[in-house]
Amino acid sequence: MTIASPKLKPNQKKQDNDWRLFLKLIPYTRKSRGTLVICLILLIPLAVAGSIQPLIVGQAISLLKDEPVWGFISGVSVAQGINLLSGLLLLTVLIRLMFASLQGYLVQKIGQEITAEVRQDLFNHVTSLASSFFDRTPVGKLITRIASDVEALGNVFASGAVGVVSDFVSIVAIVVMIYLTNWKLASILVFLLIPVTALIIYFQQQYRKANYKAREELSKLNSMLQENITGINIVQLFQREVYNGEMYRSINERYRTEVDKTIFHDSAVSATLEWIALVAIAAVLWLGGVFVLQDSMTYGALSAFILYAQRLFNPLRQFADKFTMFQSGFTAIERITELLSEPIEIRDKVISVAEGHRTLVTDGTDNSKTGEIRFENVWFGYKSDDYVIKNLSFTIAPGEKVALVGPTGAGKSSIIRLLCRLYEPTKGRILVDGIDIKDIPQADLRRYIGVILQESFLFAGDVKRNITLGDNYSLEEVQEAAKLVNIDSFIEDLPNGYDTVLRERGTNLSGGQKQLLAFARVAIRNPHVLILDEATSSLDVSTEALIQSALDQLLINRSAIIIAHRLSTIRNVDKILVLKRGELIESGSHDELLATKGLYSSLYKLQMLGS
Numbered sequence: 001m002t003i004a005s006p007k008l009k010p011n012q013k014k015q016d017n018d019w020r021l022f023l024k025l026i027p028y029t030r031k032s033r034g035t036l037v038i039c040l041i042l043l044i045p046l047a048v049a050g051s052i053q054p055l056i057v058g059q060a061i062s063l064l065k066d067e068p069v070w071g072f073i074s075g076v077s078v079a080q081g082i083n084l085l086s087g088l089l090l091l092t093v094l095i096r097l098m099f100a101s102l103q104g105y106l107v108q109k110i111g112q113e114i115t116a117e118v119r120q121d122l123f124n125h126v127t128s129l130a131s132s133f134f135d136r137t138p139v140g141k142l143i144t145r146i147a148s149d150v151e152a153l154g155n156v157f158a159s160g161a162v163g164v165v166s167d168f169v170s171i172v173a174i175v176v177m178i179y180l181t182n183w184k185l186a187s188i189l190v191f192l193l194i195p196v197t198a199l200i201i202y203f204q205q206q207y208r209k210a211n212y213k214a215r216e217e218l219s220k221l222n223s224m225l226q227e228n229i230t231g232i233n234i235v236q237l238f239q240r241e242v243y244n245g246e247m248y249r250s251i252n253e254r255y256r257t258e259v260d261k262t263i264f265h266d267s268a269v270s271a272t273l274e275w276i277a278l279v280a281i282a283a284v285l286w287l288g289g290v291f292v293l294q295d296s297m298t299y300g301a302l303s304a305f306i307l308y309a310q311r312l313f314n315p316l317r318q319f320a321d322k323f324t325m326f327q328s329g330f331t332a333i334e335r336i337t338e339l340l341s342e343p344i345e346i347r348d349k350v351i352s353v354a355e356g357h358r359t360l361v362t363d364g365t366d367n368s369k370t371g372e373i374r375f376e377n378v379w380f381g382y383k384s385d386d387y388v389i390k391n392l393s394f395t396i397a398p399g400e401k402v403a404l405v406g407p408t409g410a411g412k413s414s415i416i417r418l419l420c421r422l423y424e425p426t427k428g429r430i431l432v433d434g435i436d437i438k439d440i441p442q443a444d445l446r447r448y449i450g451v452i453l454q455e456s457f458l459f460a461g462d463v464k465r466n467i468t469l470g471d472n473y474s475l476e477e478v479q480e481a482a483k484l485v486n487i488d489s490f491i492e493d494l495p496n497g498y499d500t501v502l503r504e505r506g507t508n509l510s511g512g513q514k515q516l517l518a519f520a521r522v523a524i525r526n527p528h529v530l531i532l533d534e535a536t537s538s539l540d541v542s543t544e545a546l547i548q549s550a551l552d553q554l555l556i557n558r559s560a561i562i563i564a565h566r567l568s569t570i571r572n573v574d575k576i577l578v579l580k581r582g583e584l585i586e587s588g589s590h591d592e593l594l595a596t597k598g599l600y601s602s603l604y605k606l607q608m609l610g611s
């Protein structure tokens with residue numbers, strides 16, 4: 001399920017936007033619809049029980065003052081009447097107590113269900129977004145949205161949503177009751193409601209604006225915190241603690257200022273209501289006193305009225321409190337919607353049945369005829385006007401080993417990212433076994449190609465899980481893969497072998513050790529094409545030799561693209577493609593390129609001189 005909507009900026013909001021935002025959540029209530037209906041039905045007994053309580057108190061006072069009372073207590077003694085009325089009052093209290101707790105529980109439950117579903121949708125959506133999205137979005141910002149915005153939304157449902165409806169029903173019930181009791185006094189109260197409502201709406205709007213800004217500042221604050229924790233080594237090595245602390249302080253200060261504004265507007269609502277409630281009670285006492293003196297109103301009715309006046313402002317105050325939460329909730333929905341409507345730029349092509357699926361051969365044992373890679377006039381730039389790959393064309397035949405060589409920033413890694421479809425070419429086509437990669441489901445493509453990067457990411461969990469990554473491989477298969485890349489003895493030497501628990505991001509392993517696991521991770525998947533992007537550069541010479549001999553095994557009958565700065569490691573490949581600023585400038589075998597005396601030959605000679 002996804003919420004798709006045009007992006008909303010805070011200053012573009014129209015009045016009805018709040019409700020439009022709210023409606024976006026309706027699909028999420030589908031599962032809890034039954035519970036929601038029960039909550040709404042419970043509102044009726046709750047409102048009725050609440051609104052007759054002042055009347056019962058009024059009747060008791062009338063009974064004591066010998067004024068006209070309800071029929072069923074007029075024929076009994078005062079003591080009996082008081083007993084009956086107390087019993088009735090107790091009953092209403094019990095009804096409210098019972099139903100209010102049941103309703104509270106059910107509403108919380110619905111809130112949690114909806115929140116969980118929104119959170120899941122956000123996770124699924126964010127993990128489907130293309131790399132370019134992550135290039136421009138700070139991690140802390142994403143985490144804030146997924147964690148605290150969803151939480152704010154949860155709070156709306158947990159105590160706000162049905163609560164507001166219940167407050168509204170209470171207000172309506174009280175208004176009906178007071179009009180039935182005395183329309184003149186009732187009109188004073190209702191008249192006072194008008195300026196109160198206007199003031200509340202004004203303060204709420206201000207609150208909403210401040211809240212949006214506060215959330216934005218919180219995102220920035222979290223981004224910075226996340227950056228500093230992730231890069232803690234650099235922060236400490238370059239003594240950036242004080243400098244970064246100052247930057248953090250200034251964002252923190254801005255966040256505090258915005259939160260202050262939200263608190264001010266929130267308190268302003270409560271203070272206004274407090275003040276108006278007192279004015280209302282004074283007005284009722286004054287005018288009601290006059291009516292009692294003129295004998296046009298009973299003491300009992302006046303007492304009931306004073307209680308009503310208090311109660312009318314109570315739900316209004318709660319209404320205002322919840323409105324604050326609602327405003328935070330709307331801000332949260334707005335920001336969540338923004339993220340959910342972030343387009344998934346790289347999608348699998350929808351293929352009609354007639355067209356048929358074009359999938360790669362992934363389960364054959366003979367890899368020698370598969371794994372052809374062709375770039376056809378490919379152009380690509382991370383920014384639209386700045387090409388880092390320019391009109392690139394080359395073909396890698398099945399089983400061929402090709403090295404990409406070139407100075408830093410020449411575009412070698414970008415070629416790999418394009419081939420794995422982490423980014424889309426701006427122009428041109430990339431084909432694998434004659435099929436445009438846009439026509440291949442991403443999962444198939446990425447299963448077909450095994451990539452080992454310079455630095456591998458490890459997840460918290462044990463060694464085995466870091467190799468299987470949740471796929472269904474037996475321990476024997478994992479051991480076999482480890483043996484294939486010569487790292488079985490390394491794993492067996494770990495404290496608990498394959499069950500050794502790795503900490504987050506694998507910090508209890510060295511850079512080279514992490515890399516070894518990455519080799520097993522790819523080997524177990526038996527890919528048709530192997531890509532090594534500076535994969536062995538973090539290994540010491542003897543480990544590299546060990547891995548290299550394993551790699552030679554792994555590379556048999558498989559196409560491979562190898563990126564290496566140490567040119568001595570790629571001497572034996574079938575073909576070397578030399579890139580400079582995104583362009584292919586030389587191509588051929590090691591010997592051919594040396595003979596042409598171009599960029600490759602000068603790079604190679606420089607390295608030979610160095611060593």
Ligand SMILES: Nc1ncnc2c1ncn2[C@@H]1O[C@H](COP(=O)(O)OP(=O)(O)OP(=O)(O)O)[C@@H](O)[C@H]1O
Nearest residue numbers: 135382383388406407408409410411412413414415
């Ligand atoms: N995520 C990104 N966003 C914007 N520009 C990028 C991004 N990644 C790389 N670039 C730019 O693209 C160009 C090519 O980068 P690429 O990583 O492909 O080079 P490379 O040849 O692999 O370099 P190296 O040998 O240093 O790894 C560089 O100029 C780099 O600044």
